[in-house]
Amino acid sequence: MALIPRRDQLPIPPKNARVHNTVCQYCTAGCGYKVYVWPVGQQGGLKADQNAFGVDLSQPQPPLAGLSYTETMHAVTTGKDGRQYHVVIVPAKDSPYNRGNYSIRGGTNALTVWSLDRGTQDRLEYPLLRIGDQFQAITWQDALTLVAGVIKGIRDRDGNDDNITVKAYDHGGSGQGFEDNYGLGKFFFAALSVKHIAIHNRPAYNSEVWGSRERGVHELNYDYTDARLADTVVLWGANPFETATVFYAEHILPNIQGNTVAEKQEAFAKGEPAEPGYLIVVDPRKTSSYTVAETVAKDRVLLLRPNLGTDYILANAIARVVWERGYYDMAYLQARTDMGLFEEYKQKSLKLQVPYAEFMAQVERITGVPRAQIEKAADWIAKPKAGKFKRRTLTIYEKGIIWNMKNYDQVAAIVQLAVLTHNVGRPGTGCGRLGGHQEGYVRPKSPTPGSIYRGGPPVNVDKFLVEGKGKFYWVVATDPYLSTPNSQVFRKRIHERTQKLTRALGQGGEPGTIQERVRKILDVLYSDPDALFMVVQDIYMTETARDAHLILPAAGWGEANETSINCQGRLLRLYEKFMDPPGEAKPDWEIFKLVGLRLADLYRAEGKAQEAAKFEFGKNWKTDEDVFLAGAEEFKDNRVSEEDEATLEAENYKGVTYKFLKEVGQQGIRTPVRRDPKTGKLVGTVRRYTHKFGTPDGKFKWYGSDDWEGYPAEVAKYLEGEKAKQYPFWVTTGRAQTIWQTAYHDRHLPVKAAALPLPYVEIHPEDAKRLGLQSGDLVEVYNEEGNGTFMVYVTDAVKPGLIFLVMYHWRGTSNSLTSGYTDPKTTIPWYKGTRANLRKLAGSIPSVQQTASLLQQNKFD
Amino acid sequence: MTQTLSRRRFVKLTAAATALFTAGGKAQLGYAPSLTYPAVKVANVSQVKTGQPVTFSYPDASSPAILVKLGKPAVGGVGPGRDIVAYSALCTHMGCPVQYEGGRFICRCHYSMFDPAKAGQTYQGLASSWLPQIPLRVDGKGDIYAVAVAGLIWGRVKNV
Ligand code: SF4
């Protein structure tokens, strides 16, 4: 009956089990975890002094306060010594962030370890070489010779690295951290000079928030404690109940419930009102982050549902109300912001030259949000409290803003509203990203440009490849066949281009040696300019890897030491290694080191010592910590006073060592880390921009928004004439609690795969009724870009006329339907808006209906 | 009266993994039910009304449980409509009590929700383990017995 394997008892870690600190491999929250490892065959006892938990297990644990050790928190792995080990991974009680709390994703950390009794046995264990339509095992030695040989051959012929294209992560967590980012950066930017590189989830090398950074505000500026102290929390295009779950459950919700009032009284000024928090959610969907809060505090929650793409118009309108009602502090603005540029903001963003009533009527028409709601939002964000105390509002935005139409203007509008109302740099305030994954960026300067205002925009590498340019494509720890916009077109083209090389290599017999293979690959690449050589480096076989010529096995989370920061406080911690990688898999930094050294050998053999030296960046890297410490050299001198923290990079960790991190454990230290000029001690930064902004003169730089210009051609085509009838639905896309940041593992875990076997589409009950659809039916969603089959969820999360597609499911990706549009200022795609139609397929799949829950996910009352 | 249900395995088991179940006799990695459970009468089919939960304790007094008739067939459901199911009433997230309301189990500590018709799966919220389902058996008189627990009850390392 159980659908999936269940347990009714679990092994107890003995007193002598190895104990490690780590951080969840998944989302932006970065919850702390404890790992216990011991050989199979041993077992601890029930008494507190008989087990490594130090907990009396003879009695049931008390709710909330007790130890959570559930079925999904145990696994058995095999070590390099050939022995089997129990691995138990439980939420850390001593983590100040999660305090023993955890989510449906982090709770399965243990299930993801490489284990022979479940789907994770599919991990890549050794390099694989494509021979025709097969992958064959090869040694690292041969794999390195192949990669280095092809790279050198391209450089020899071209005299530059422009035909080398890369798609790679730039983040922390998920088995990556500062170490892997630095190894990757040294190879592609300092040894090679790769311009055609794109970041894991988008088609170019760019920040997703230049609209904030160019104002002087790094996106990670608030602390999780600010969510406990805020008078109002604004969630703008962010759904943390599902995508930063413990942050919402442990910090935002208690504030809305009124459970943090005492903390507010402590932190606030004398006489300042401290009350239960308010919540504003801005989202086209009625998200669970809204409906949970609505269940606990109906009168203190507000939902604004703008038309797709219109959020920046809405943000500027709220700012206009703030201006009209005088909810700002002119002395602050004059002291801390660039008043020359402020004139431009007043004219272009606030449009003070347009009479208020006329302005608001325009905004209502464009955004679809009633004027009264806009004015109410302005009151909740900025209306001074009794006693003229400034309100404290924390604004958190994420992909609803970032992956919106006009990325730059969207982000800029939101951060400007926050600064206009002095809601940055005070306890209970801030304006930043929720984040997706954790962060860990440290790299030499990239040879890529900035936004359109800083030499850009950067090249769209997807389009570069689709147009038939580039000869070498190295995909590192990402699956662009699912994740890139307009991905059906992309997939078909990369398949076609890699096939050309595969077929040519097989003609006249496969090359006999690796050297011969290198020669033949280069011959083909330079005789057929459309042919493409692809390397995929990952932990599993991915959709993209199916077309690769060479697959390199990487180490995952827990298989090497690594460091990352979370996004709600930049909490830097050591993620300790607790087990060996499977087979011959290696950490990414080591793979780049080894490819570099092989290239150095090739150059040295030709007497090119200078070129060889560039590729020897990793020759002294013996341990993970060597790479961590080498990375620190990229940061500025951090001997600065607290007043000057804004001059430091957000990730600056200069002076921090693994030893230091082991000592602080789950407490971590918040970046940017400063070396206090007086004491020389390392000090973290709780909250940023209290004293200055991150610009040369320390002042915030205003920006004048673009006017509303309607939709870009790629989507506007669906709004006119016949096509408006053919593609009647607006489409938005997003994530789901169960598989957020986890699908690469989840497809191998019964507890997840059984619950969400297919990608789904949310449809409003009225639309479903009209089309004769029920939850569980299969439909094809299609437009001119592509199509996919999705399972129907009928829900009022979407409005009539709007459908929602879950992103990145392994059985089908919403990105097949997204357009190729990117913001001309930043090359950031609009993943969350297009048009489509849907067609009912013949009924449903009974086995899927049997296992997948069809209950409404946003209904908590 | 006691009963042990046969193990059902849904994942590939390699020889290596199978060896674990016997390693040192201590590894304790069998699939549920791997323990000996009491059979406890909970209700009679004729008394159970659709949507009206019956609370009981199982397998011992400190383990609250809920039996409910869903009105539509469920995974593991018993009775004429195969729609009577029972679950542990302790949320598998952090052990708060779950309530049966509106056709599903909900925990109001952090808002995890479980589907009673789909083996107690977490369809929303924080709990990474599904709600433990209590296999039921109906005898000739229509008496419904709880006979085991498929899944670990929160707060325990062993159900009994
Ligand atoms: S909220 Fe995020 S970091 Fe925390 S346990 Fe869940 S997935 Fe991991």
Ligand code: FES
């Ligand atoms: S204890 Fe039930 S959701 Fe947390």
